[in-house]
Ligand code: SF4
């Protein structure tokens with residue numbers, strides 16, 4: 001093998017190694033993201049079902065309105081009741097009977113991380129105290 005072809009093959013190898021490393025780290029990031037989603041689903045189910053007081057406290061910090069993007073209905077997997085509309089919005093096929101954790105999403109700041117920033121709700125740090133008008 002000539003020196004030029006050795007250099008070329010070394011370059012090729014290092015390029016392949018870089019690509020393999022990128023794929024590996026993307027797979028690790030995806031796995032971490034999905035693990036966070038799974039944890040979040042369970043956390044929201046438990047909170048919405050058994051911790052009503054906590055829900056009230058959390059929702060006091062929530063602001064904004066739903067833009068009907070449907071991202072929360074695709075956490076971990078796409079819900080079979082999710083319907084996509086022609087205008088790009090979504091709706092729920094069992095809206096009146098949807099589970100509490102669906103009605104209440106998002107309950108806290110960390111829930112937003114599971115929908116990669118597409119949710120239009122946001123959270124404030126502390127509840128705002130309303131002063132009496134004089
Ligand atoms: S039940 Fe309805 S609100 Fe809940 S995830 Fe499915 S489509 Fe969304």
Ligand code: SF4
Nearest residue numbers: 066067069070072119
């Ligand atoms: S992710 Fe947020 S804005 Fe989008 S449908 Fe769910 S609650 Fe509404």
